[in-house]
Structures are given as C-alpha cells and as structure tokens.
Amino acid sequence: xxxxxxxxxxxxxxxxxxxxxxxxxxxxxxxxxxxxxxxxxxxxxxxxxxxxxxxxxxxxxxxxxxxxxxxxxxxxxxxxxxxxxxxxxxxxxxxxxxxxxxxxxxxxxxxxxxxxxxxxxxxxxxxxxxxxxxxxxxxxx
Amino acid sequence: xxxxxxxxxxxxxxxxxxxxxxxxxxxxxxxxxxxxxxxxxxxxxxxxxxxxxxxxxxxxxxxxxxxxxxxxxxxxxxxxxxxxxxxxxxxxxxxxxxxxxxxxxxxxxxxxxxxxx
Numbered sequence: 001x002x003x004x005x006x007x008x009x010x011x012x013x014x015x016x017x018x019x020x021x022x023x024x025x026x027x028x029x030x031x032x033x034x035x036x037x038x039x040x041x042x043x044x045x046x047x048x049x050x051x052x053x054x055x056x057x058x059x060x061x062x063x064x065x066x067x068x069x070x071x072x073x074x075x076x077x078x079x080x081x082x083x084x085x086x087x088x089x090x091x092x093x094x095x096x097x098x099x100x101x102x103x104x105x106x107x108x109x110x111x112x113x114x115x116x117x118x119x120x121x122x123x124x125x126x127x128x129x130x131x132x133x134x135x136x137x138x139x140x141x
Numbered sequence: 142x143x144x145x146x147x148x149x150x151x152x153x154x155x156x157x158x159x160x161x162x163x164x165x166x167x168x169x170x171x172x173x174x175x176x177x178x179x180x181x182x183x184x185x186x187x188x189x190x191x192x193x194x195x196x197x198x199x200x201x202x203x204x205x206x207x208x209x210x211x212x213x214x215x216x217x218x219x220x221x222x223x224x225x226x227x228x229x230x231x232x233x234x235x236x237x238x239x240x241x242x243x244x245x246x247x248x249x250x251x252x253x254x255x256x257x258x
Contacts (some may be wrong), residue, residue, distance in 0.1 A: 009255035015194075015195060016194060016219060018193065018195060018198065019198030019199075019202065020203070021203055022198075023198065023201055023202065023227070026201070026202060036183075036204070040183060040202075040203065040204055043202040043203070044178050044179070044202060044203060047178060047198065047199070047202045048175060049180060051174075051175075051195075102193075103174075103193060103195060104173055104191045104193070104195060104196065105173075105174055105175060105195070106173075106174055106175075107174070107175040107176045108175075109173070109175035109176055109178070109179050110175050112179070113175060113178055113179040117179075117180060120158040
C-alpha cells in the first residue's frame with residue numbers, strides 16, 4: 001500500500017518552469033523525513049525526466065508513489081517517442097537542438113543519469129505514441 | 142569551510158545570499174547541466190558560466206552549497222529571482238573557473254581529495 005501519491009503535470013517547451021515538479025517532489029519527501037541521500041537520487045532522476053519531457057515531448061506527467069519500502073516514479077508523455085532506446089541510453093548520445101544545448105542541456109546524460117540514480121529503471125517507448133519511464137528507489141538499502 | 146569563507150579569497154561579488162553559513166566540502170567545475178546533475182557531489186562549490194534559472198534548479202536538486210559564476214559570467218534576472226525564491230547561494234568572480242577552483246580547493250585544506258562523493 002502506498003503511503004502517499006503525488007501527481008504533477010509538466011508543461012511542454014517552458015524552460016522557465018522546468019524543475020518545478022522535481023522541486024515540489026523533493027520538498028514533499030523532505031517533509032516526510034525521507035533520508036537526504038534517497039531524496040537527492042529521486043530529485044536528480046525526476047529532474048532529468050522532467051527536462052526530457054520539456055525538450056522532447058511537449059510536456060507530460062509525473063506520478064510518485066511513496067510506499068513502505070520504496071518510492072516509485074512514473075513519467076509519461078505522448079511525445080514523438082524514441083526510435084532506438086538502446087542508443088538513447090548511451091552516455092553522450094543526444095538529439096537536442098543547438099538552442100537547447102546553449103542552455104546547458106543536451107549532454108546526452110539524462111537517461112543514463114536516471115538509471116544511475118535509481119535501483120530499478122524501465123524505459124518503454126513507441127514512435128508516434130510516447131514514452132514511459134518507471135523508476136524505483138529503495139528506502140532500506 | 143563555509144560559503145562565507147570563499148567571498149574574500151575569490152574577490153567575489155554576492156549575487157544572492159541565502160545561507161552563507163552553509164558548509165562546502167568539495168569543488169566541482171562544469172557547464173553541462175546534466176553532467177553536473179549526475180556528477181557534482183552534494184555540498185560542493187560549483188564553478189560555472191551558466192547563470193540561468195536551470196542552473197539554479199540543478200543546484201537545488203543536487204544539493205549544491207553555492208554557485209560561483211566564473212569570469213564574471215552574467216546571472217540573468219529570472220535566475221536571480223529563482224535563487225532568492227529557492228534559497229540558493231550565488232557568487233560571481235572575475236577569475237576563470239580553473240583558477241577559482243584551485244583557490245577553493247586550497248581553502249578546503251591539504252589532503253582533501255579533489256572529488257568527494
């Protein structure tokens with residue numbers, strides 16, 4: 001059973017608001033007394049997903065499920081989808097445009113960081129349909 | 142070492158003072174935000190030329206103690222507003238990132254590893 005469920009809508013193409021959902025999630029988890037290391041991992045992973053939605057998918061949704069043993073983050077969008085998920089997972093691979101890169105994004109680290117900072121990571125994507133990322137961070141390691 | 146201890150040595154300008162009593166335990170230099178998210182240690186002093194609001198967001202989410210803008214890189218107004226709102230320390234120095242980083246490293250004391258996770 002989940003102790004808490006959170007839902008956020010991420011607006012697309014709005015860099016001024018990118019990170020708002022991740023910051024809100026971080027603050028909520030802090031209030032719940034979750035350990036700082038766990039919070040940091042979740043904050044990094046959700047921020048990368050949030051930025052990806054803004055850059056590539058015209059926004060999406062983030063759902064967070066806080067359970068007794070783990071926190072699960074489910075990120076969904078209805079963007080263009082990823083044609084080659086294996087390639088997308090490679091560090092340094094990016095399809096971000098130059099204007100995005102000038103903002104400091106597009107290092108090709110988003111998906112690898114999401115995997116690195118979570119205990120379970122699943123990426124499902126279909127071209128023309130969208131992308132879904134499910135990540136889990138264990139609370140008692 | 143605390144954030145306030147950096148100001149004089151770096152001849153830094155204060156862009157935003159949130160909590161200058163915050164501890165700094167390492168130093169990190171990079172401008173690519175995802176790279177910083179994935180690799181900057183928490184409680185570090187982060188040297189960058191990215192003075193935009195996304196840099197502030199990264200600083201919050203990665204638990205960075207202070208953003209130090211190198212070579213007088215500009216911090217735009219939305220970034221300053223966000224730093225105030227989110228409680229992020231921001232300094233600016235005329236020094237290049239590498240030189241400023243060396244000074245921070247020296248201030249951290251001999252024997253402190255350059256990277257600390």
